[in-house]
Amino acid sequence: MKTPKISIGFPLLVKELTEAAAQRRTYLVRVSYAMLLFLAIVLFFWSGQLTTTSNPFSLLGAGKRMFDNIVELQFYGIYLFLPAMTCTALTAEKERDSLALLLLTRLGPWTILVEKLMSRLIPMFTFMLLSLPLMAFAYSFGGMQSYQIWGAIWFLSLTSLQVAALCLMCSAYCRTTVGAYLSANLLGLFLFFLAPGVAGVIFRSSRWPATFSGMDVYTITVDRVGTALAWGDLFQWSIPLMFSTIIFFCLSRFFLLRRAFAQPRHLLRKIFRGLDNVFWKINSHSGGVVLVGENATLPEDKPVQWREIAKKNLSQFRYLVRIFLVLEFPVGLVCIVALTSRGVRASTQLREVSPILFLLWIISALIVTVQASSLISSERSRQTLDVLLATPMSGREIILQKMHGLRRVMWVLGACFLTIFLSETWWYGSAGITPAATTTAATAVGFPPSYGTTFREPFLYYYSGARYFVASMLSVLIYFPLIAWLALWIGLKTKTQTRAILGSLALLVAWCGLTFACGRSDFVASLPVVGTGYFDLSSPLGMIYRNEYNDFGTSQGVSAGIVRGNWFRWLVVAGNFACYGLLLYLIRARCLRDADRYLGRRQDHAPSARPAAVRNAELQDVQPVAAG
Amino acid sequence: MSVVKIENLWVSYGSLHAVRGISIDIPRGEVYGFIGPNGAGKSTTIKVLATLLRHDRGMVWVNGIDVSRYPRAIRDTIGYMPDFFGVYDDLTAKEYLHFFAAAYRIPQKKRKSIIQDVLELTDLTHKIDSPVDSLSRGMKQRLALARVLLHDPDLLLLDEPASGLDPRARIEVRELLKELKNMGKTILISSHILHELGQLCTRIGIIEQGQMVAQGSLDEIYQQLSLMRVVHVQLAGQSNGIMDHLREVPGVESVDEQIDRISIRLHEDETSVEDLHDEICRLGGRIHMFQPEAMDMETAFMKLTHGKTN
Numbered sequence: 001m002k003t004p005k006i007s008i009g010f011p012l013l014v015k016e017l018t019e020a021a022a023q024r025r026t027y028l029v030r031v032s033y034a035m036l037l038f039l040a041i042v043l044f045f046w047s048g049q050l051t052t053t054s055n056p057f058s059l060l061g062a063g064k065r066m067f068d069n070i071v072e073l074q075f076y077g078i079y080l081f082l083p084a085m086t087c088t089a090l091t092a093e094k095e096r097d098s099l100a101l102l103l104l105t106r107l108g109p110w111t112i113l114v115e116k117l118m119s120r121l122i123p124m125f126t127f128m129l130l131s132l133p134l135m136a137f138a139y140s141f142g143g144m145q146s147y148q149i150w151g152a153i154w155f156l157s158l159t160s161l162q163v164a165a166l167c168l169m170c171s172a173y174c175r176t177t178v179g180a181y182l183s184a185n186l187l188g189l190f191l192f193f194l195a196p197g198v199a200g201v202i203f204r205s206s207r208w209p210a211t212f213s214g215m216d217v218y219t220i221t222v223d224r225v226g227t228a229l230a231w232g233d234l235f236q237w238s239i240p241l242m243f244s245t246i247i248f249f250c251l252s253r254f255f256l257l258r259r260a261f262a263q264p265r266h267l268l269r270k271i272f273r274g275l276d277n278v279f280w281k282i283n284s285h286s287g288g289v290v291l292v293g294e295n296a297t298l299p300e301d302k303p304v305q306w307r308e309i310a311k312k313n314l315s316q317f318r319y320l321v322r323i324f325l326v327l328e329f330p331v332g333l334v335c336i337v338a339l340t341s342r343g344v345r346a347s348t349q350l351r352e353v354s355p356i357l358f359l360l361w362i363i364s365a366l367i368v369t370v371q372a373s374s375l376i377s378s379e380r381s382r383q384t385l386d387v388l389l390a391t392p393m394s395g396r397e398i399i400l401q402k403m404h405g406l407r408r409v410m411w412v413l414g415a416c417f418l419t420i421f422l423s424e425t426w427w428y429g430s431a432g433i434t435p436a437a438t439t440t441a442a443t444a445v446g447f448p449p450s451y452g453t454t455f456r457e458p459f460l461y462y463y464s465g466a467r468y469f470v471a472s473m474l475s476v477l478i479y480f481p482l483i484a485w486l487a488l489w490i491g492l493k494t495k496t497q498t499r500a501i502l503g504s505l506a507l508l509v510a511w512c513g514l515t516f517a518c519g520r521s522d523f524v525a526s527l528p529v530v531g532t533g534y535f536d537l538s539s540p541l542g543m544i545y546r547n548e549y550n551d552f553g554t555s556q557g558v559s560a561g562i563v564r565g566n567w568f569r570w571l572v573v574a575g576n577f578a579c580y581g582l583l584l585y586l587i588r589a590r591c592l593r594d595a596d597r598y599l600g601r602r603q604d605h606a607p608s609a610r611p612a613a614v615r616n617a618e619l620q621d622v623q624p625v626a627a628g
Numbered sequence: 629m630s631v632v633k634i635e636n637l638w639v640s641y642g643s644l645h646a647v648r649g650i651s652i653d654i655p656r657g658e659v660y661g662f663i664g665p666n667g668a669g670k671s672t673t674i675k676v677l678a679t680l681l682r683h684d685r686g687m688v689w690v691n692g693i694d695v696s697r698y699p700r701a702i703r704d705t706i707g708y709m710p711d712f713f714g715v716y717d718d719l720t721a722k723e724y725l726h727f728f729a730a731a732y733r734i735p736q737k738k739r740k741s742i743i744q745d746v747l748e749l750t751d752l753t754h755k756i757d758s759p760v761d762s763l764s765r766g767m768k769q770r771l772a773l774a775r776v777l778l779h780d781p782d783l784l785l786l787d788e789p790a791s792g793l794d795p796r797a798r799i800e801v802r803e804l805l806k807e808l809k810n811m812g813k814t815i816l817i818s819s820h821i822l823h824e825l826g827q828l829c830t831r832i833g834i835i836e837q838g839q840m841v842a843q844g845s846l847d848e849i850y851q852q853l854s855l856m857r858v859v860h861v862q863l864a865g866q867s868n869g870i871m872d873h874l875r876e877v878p879g880v881e882s883v884d885e886q887i888d889r890i891s892i893r894l895h896e897d898e899t900s901v902e903d904l905h906d907e908i909c910r911l912g913g914r915i916h917m918f919q920p921e922a923m924d925m926e927t928a929f930m931k932l933t934h935g936k937t938n
Contacts, residue, residue: 298723303730311718384714387775390678391731392703602679602699 012107016119026123033081034130036514037073041134043518044069063141064148070131070138071152075215077127078160083188084502086120086167087180090256094175095498099260109256113168113249120164128156151222151234158241159214163188165248172255175262177498178370191244211240269313275322304388304398308405314371315405320412327363327416331356335423354548357420361544364413365483369504371409372487375402376599377500385599395595395603403488410480421472425465467570471547474577479540482584483508489591492598515539543576631656631691631783631814632677638685639672639838646672648838649686654816654831656782659809661829662818665933669838670818671711674787677816678708691782704732707776711788711818713768717761721752721771724760725778732779746774750804766797773804784808786817790824802828822926836933849928851897856881859892859904862917870913877907889917 020026045066093099102112138144167184174180192213199211211217221237299306309315314323338352376399379385388398487504494500515538536542596603632654639647647669654660662670675681676688679699688695690702716724725746729739747753750770755763763771769789776784789805790798802824808815809828819825825832826846833843842849863870871890874883879898884891894904901920908915 298726299730300736301730301733303727306730307716307719307727311716379714382714382716383710383712384716386675386678386680386710387708387714387728388731389680390703390706390708391728392700392733393731394700600680602682602696 010115010118012102012112012115013119016116017122020119020123029081029085030123030127030130033077033127037077037131038134040073040517041066041070044073059141061141061143063138064143064145066138066141067135067144067148067152070134071156071218072215074128074131074152074156075159075218078124078156078163079188079215081127082120082124082160082163083167083181083184084506085123086117086164087171087184088177089116089120089168090171091174091177091180094260094262095177103257103260109253113172113252113256117164117168117249120167121160124160124164128160148222151218154234154238155214155218155222155241158238158245162212162214162241162245162248165245165252166191169248169252169255172252173259175259178501181502212244214241217241272313272319272322276318302397302401302404304393304401305404308402309408312405314367314409320408323409324412324415327360327413328419331360331416331419335419339423339427353420353424357417357548358544360413360416360420364417364480365508366505367413368406368410368480368484369487369508370501371406372403372484373491373500373504374497375406375488375491377491377494377497380495381497389599389601395597395599395601396592398599399488399492399591399595403484406484410484414476414480417472417476421469424472425469464569467573468547471543471573471577474573475540475544475547478577478580478584479544482540482580482587485584485587485591489587492591492595512539512541516541516545537572537576540580543573547573629656629692630654630689631658632660632816633689634673634677634686635688636686637673637676637683637688639669639676639681639683646838647676647683650833650835650838650840651686652833652840652843654814656814657812658831659805659815659817659829661825661832662816662835663820663822663825663832663929664818664835668835670835671787672838673835674708674785674816674818677783678706678785679703680708704779705782706785707779707781707783708785709772709776709787709789711791713765713772715760715768717759720757720759721747721763722756724771725774728775729778734779742778743774746777749777749807750774751800764797766793766800769793769797769801770804773801773808777808782814784813784815784817786815788818788820790819790821798824822929834929834932841932842928846928856893857896857901858921859894859901860917860919860921861890861892861908861913861915862888863890863908864914864916867913870908870911873911874908877904880904 090099093102103109107115166188167180170180170184170187171177174183196211196213217237221234297306297310313319334356335353376385379388389395486507487500490504490507491497491500494503516536536546591598594603630653632652634650634652636649636651637647638645638649650669650673652660652673662673664670672681676683676695677690679695679702683696691705693701693705695702716727719727722743725743726739729743734742744753747756750773752767752770752774755767755771760768760771773789776786786805790801793801798821805815805817805828817825817829829846831843831845832849834841834849842852844852867885867890871883871885874880874890874892877899879895881893881895883893892904894901899907905915905918908918
């Protein structure tokens with residue numbers, strides 16, 4: 001009897017790596033990673049080390065700080081790039097209907113998972129190797145210890161494994177790549193940062209916040225200690241990381257088979273329909289009042305708009321009311337609490353509201369981006385676009401009708417913003433700035449009556465309620481459509497819904513995040529003419545941030561001011577929104593002008609639908625003619 | 629006048645030439661079958677006619693209107709059914725048809741009766757309130773046919789309408805297409821099910837690697853290919869030299885004696901099947917069985933194509 005030959009091979013890993021090597025995207029991502037890393041390091045080194053001293057000898061030993069910067073950026077790289085790379089691992093197979101074929105092979109579930117994991121980790125490790133020249137540069141300055149290098153390698157590897165396992169779990173559970181990506185990011189944010197942070201506050205422990213985040217563990221155990229940590233201690237600190245990785249990996253195995261053939265389902269729709277049932281039952285028992293009766297209608301003259309409004313979850317009136325209430329309730333609550341507690345706390349700004357505002361911006365930008373980028377790309381993915389394009393509706397009409405549904409969502413989100421803007425304007429504009437109120441507030445906390453006025457004066461000096469309100473309203477009125485049209489444009493140019501959503505989100509994050517981070521850099525601040533403030537305004541986030549923190553003064557606010565003089569501040573606001581308004585106009589005009597081409601059909605060369613010459617040709621039953 | 633006229637059409641996807649210089653002429657009321665292996669360029673040609681794809685060279689007219697200049701005018705006159713059925717899973721059949729009736733700008737007053745008519749024609753009246761997503765594949769195809777008929781187009785462009793259907797659904801679709809043919813619609817239909825195209829089409833075009841290898845009526849194509857008819861004959865008793873006489877008949881290529889029959893290969897353009905029958909009787913043969921083998925499109929297709937793709 002022949003004994004079976006034992007062969008060790010990694011067919012899936014080989015296939016994945018070969019596939020990745022054949023894709024242009026692999027190289028684009030790698031180049032982007034390298035460029036971002038090197039650019040960020042240059043900015044760090046320039047502002048942190050190289051420009052702060054005139055004596056070259058004082059740079060000796062600065063290598064440690066540089067090394068820490070490099071390691072920190074590598075951690076950010078893992079959190080940013082690895083989810084985008086790993087979330088496709090199993091969902092791509094599901095979307096291509098090839099997972100079943102994979103499961104039918106002799107590869108076991110564990111083998112599939114390990115090889116999929118390796119196929120994502122190997123490219124990530126090659127990304128990290130890109131920093132070797134930078135580390136060599138830092139090493140030449142001295143100050144680094146070998147335990148730091150080993151500690152960094154250990155925790156970077158563990159963090160990569162942990163994040164990859166989490167993403168693999170989400171990929172095994174979700175039906176689509178977009179779902180896996182969003183859930184991996186939200187879960188990661190919650191598990192690595194929010195939950196340990198809350199636990200740390202509750203248990204008053206500094207260890208808790210660092211428990212699951214590799215970056216924080218590295219900072220505490222290696223970066224700040226100053227001496228080599230015993231291997232036993234290092235291992236002890238690593239237990240939560242390893243434990244969570246094993247849990248994620250086991251859950252991936254659990255979901256792999258159970259969710260292999262999961263049907264796509266719309267979670268939001270399910271929740272809304274469940275709520276509908278509850279309300280109907282309540283109404284049937286209580287004979288309750290129906291605030292909004294929505295009758296089934298049929299399309300009249302704008303079919304696409306009708307479908308967007310009558311059939312999409314985020315556009316139906318009763319659902320919009322629910323979304324509004326879900327968002328407005330916490331916003332309103334925070335505003336009321338902040339306004340009512342002002343009197344005793346005597347702070348200059350309504351600081352509690354600002355984080356809510358930024359959170360609302362993040363949620364709103366996410367909703368608008370995902371919705372807008374899916375408008376056309378989802379039709380393409382479902383193969384319904386060609387049929388629509390064969391109708392006499394123009395591409396411009398299709399796009400405008402599509403956007404109509406999204407406009408409703410933007411109005412609802414805008415209403416929540418209005419609550420915040422009105423609260424802040426009211427506080428600073430009337431209640432907050434009256435001398436009597438400030439004096440009372442200062443006295444209440446034990447300061448002399450004059451203190452309130454003195455304390456508030458610098459902030460209020462630069463503050464203008466009208467300017468704040470106008471700039472805030474313009475930010476909603478211009479940035480929202482800008483984000484929507486930009487995402488729609490990307491959706492028009494991409495073939496799949498996944499690419500459209502991820503591409504739009506990546507562009508938005510890169511635009512706002514990078515310019516904002518660069519704006520904080522001393523390197524940018526040191527550039528002649530540009531300056532921190534103007535650089536900030538090169539992304540929409542800059543104006544939102546400066547307006548919220550009244551950062552228009554020369555020495556007040558969050559960072560160095562950008563302008564002098566009240567009128568000039570108005571000019572900056574007007575100029576900023578005029579530029580973004582122009583950008584919005586250009587993107588919108590381009591989408592509408594080239595709508596047919598973007599949608600994938602022929603454009604009419606002549607404005608008239610059917611020229612007379614052609615009609616005559618038909619009537620006279622003559623040979624075909626080239627019309628026009 | 630021709631409803632479709634294509635002259636020297638060239639379409640490329642980057643460096644790949646999907647269609648290379650094909651010409652087609654389809655008169656009004658004709659059912660034109662478009663046959664070819666996968667990747668031959670059938671869907672590409674249909675998409676050009678549906679104004680969804682730009683061509684590189686050549687001229688394309690629909691109802692005498694130049695496709696490249698007035699695509700919007702053409703969209704009013706065509707009904708396009710792609711080779712897949714994209715579903716709006718949130719609509720019912722009624723909403724789906726009303727949606728496209730509005731898209732085709734059919735006056736609101738007429739919509740209800742038109743939709744009723746097309747649903748009756750496609751035998752879907754009982755499914756009017758069913759979600760599109762819940763219909764069977766055959767019903768979805770019929771619903772798609774109902775959709776393309778809403779605006780009463782002159783030309784129907786049907787790309788693989790019977791692909792993926794079970795035998796019953798396929799027969800239903802075929803019968804529906806025959807009905808449309810009787811209504812005088814001009815139809816351009818691509819399909820892999822050659823037998824059914826043979827029953828339905830007045831003319832066919834066979835395309836391979838973007839080039840038209842043959843087109844015309846079925847008879848014309850058989851003649852073009854010099855395909856011979858094989859006639860199987862059983863004679864009662866001994867043949868008594870009849871076989872030798874038959875070999876002398878003009879148009880008879882060969883006469884093979886098999887265990888239970890004689891197989892005669894015949895050039896029909898020289899001697900028809902009926903004349904052959906008379907000739908055997910004249911020679912004194914007592915015919916027990918006379919069976920001309922059906923010439924099918926599969927034979928023609930296999931002879932004309934080599935299975936190559938772009």
